Amino acid sequence: MRKENIQKFDFRLSPQKPFDIMLTGGSGFSAMPPLLDIHKAIHFGFLRRGTLQSLTRGQIHFLNSGDCYLIAPWEPHGVLKRENADILLLSISDEELKRGFLDSGDSLRTLLQMAPEQRMRLLNAPELRPRTESFRHDFEALMAAEGYGRTTRQWQRIRAFFIELDSVLKLPSQPEPYRQVDKALELIYQRNGQPVSLEEAAAACSLGKSRFRHLFKDYFGIPFGAYELQYRLSGAAESLAARRLPLKEIAEQWGFFDAAHFSRYFRKYYGTSPGQYQKRVPHP
Secondary structure, three states: OOHHHOOOOOOOOOOOOOEEEEEEEOOOEEEOOOOOEOOOOEEEEEEEEEEEEEEEOOEEEEEEOOOEEEEOOOOOEEEEEEEEEEEEEEEEOHHHHHOOOOOOOHHHHHHHHOOHHHHHHHHOOOOOHHHHHHHHHHHHHHHHOOOOOHHHHHHHHHHHHHHHHHHHHOOOOOOOHHHHHHHHHHHHHHOOOOOOOHHHHHHHOOOOHHHHHHHHHHHHOOOHHHHHHHHHHHHHHHHHHHOOOOHHHHHHHOOOOOHHHHHHHHHHHHOOOHHHHHHHOOOO
């Protein structure tokens, strides 16, 4: 497993570190199992070279060289196929980004909540392409620059771009199914790896089980139980990569009965045992 294929689950974003930069690249063609990544950060990515086929909230979309993409907080997403893909990926703290808006950032919120395919078309439309390309070139120049304050200038450029995007889009308000289920997502996050049942999630959202089940799957494209399990398995995969805890403790930390129970689900999801996965992941 190549380093660029390893999923990173928790970017440890904070007021002191509001964004993270990741560069991935590789030659040739690769098809991957649909492993879904789920996290609280916004992903803003640029395909600098090659082609990419990805899955977001149950929708498949295709990106070509020069395209960009935006992943909302908590959206299940993953790469299906890539060919000669060279990607600049920014992981951005949703909370810290919102602090930069004088208003509520309604257009940006609407953009993040719309269907992924519609969002990708809008971002890569001819009217917005000059703005996204200008941001990318500016940011890459800042990455290459040296000297004190580079990170601060990068963060200022990120905030300026999204504030500009919010003012340019002027999107009409839309129904917000996300608002009806977001408390369940926060509950998953607050449990810090321990399981959350369908009943608990529905109660957190003040909804009946049937109504919550329908809304969640309609918005995210997968059932709540599958989403919750994938969240914990992604966290466990990061713990394995960190190599700080034995398998038994990782299993307990992420809500599994024991190492055997964890290993069974991990193999089903990742196609390999926890031990084999850990051997293939480069040391941090």
